[in-house]
Amino acid sequence: MLLSLRHYGPILAIPGVQLRLHDTTLYASIFRVERLDVDERIEEILRRYPAQSPVNRAIQHAEPILVAHVRRTLNRLDEAEHAAQ
Template identity: 50%
Template sequence: MSGGTSSLVAEASRLAQGLVAPLGRRWLHVQAVAERTAELRRAVDEAEGERLVAAAWLHDIGYSPDIGHTRFHPLDGARHLRDTGWPGVIVDLVAHHSGARYEAEERGLTAELSEFPLPDGPVLDALVMADLTTGPSGERVTYDQRISEILDRYPPGDPVHQAWLFARPVMAECVRRTESRLAAAQPR
């Protein structure tokens, strides 16, 4: 990756478009998640806002068959970003977005995901909220609607379905914390 902080979001958008736009509906989701994070920037420190939006653009690049080697998109996306010189915080956010650690456990990829530190905090919380309040075609949904959609889409024996049985309450807390931060950031 080249360029400074001011170009971070633009470079993320370009990379995501190149890797995800060919995937159709997934591209609609990614664009809407990035748009949603622009609204959620008030929930994070001003200095972290660009990283949040950049991570939103990049969170699903691992679905691209060009880089999807393990077929576990958070890991594939993070490895690609790390190997091409993206900032560590962006790489870690992509690796751990939206409960990836639970799915990694179901897939037997916990050791591989542990290559990336868990960036627990307001930025990850806001990324989770953006991703999990955006439907698969980019429509705005509630957290509960999104999780129900995921559980309906994947059969009970699928690792994704199993992961969400454990991740659901934990990721709900990410959403709740982000909502609280947004409420605290409202002008009085």
């Protein structure tokens, strides 16, 4: 787990952003039903939080990284699906 926390370094450098750990699974992270692409999801988050909100600022700062990671994951899933056929 600590290794994965190093990826939060750039986001944690933003004033007002905090990282809090807990031992429960977030409901929304598992049961989110609507299918949005990464750009739509980021736009939705940015609309939901005011511009000066730590969430909005963190998402704006991390957007290129988030988009790249999501697209890489989708590509890998697509490659795995094609390899299995």
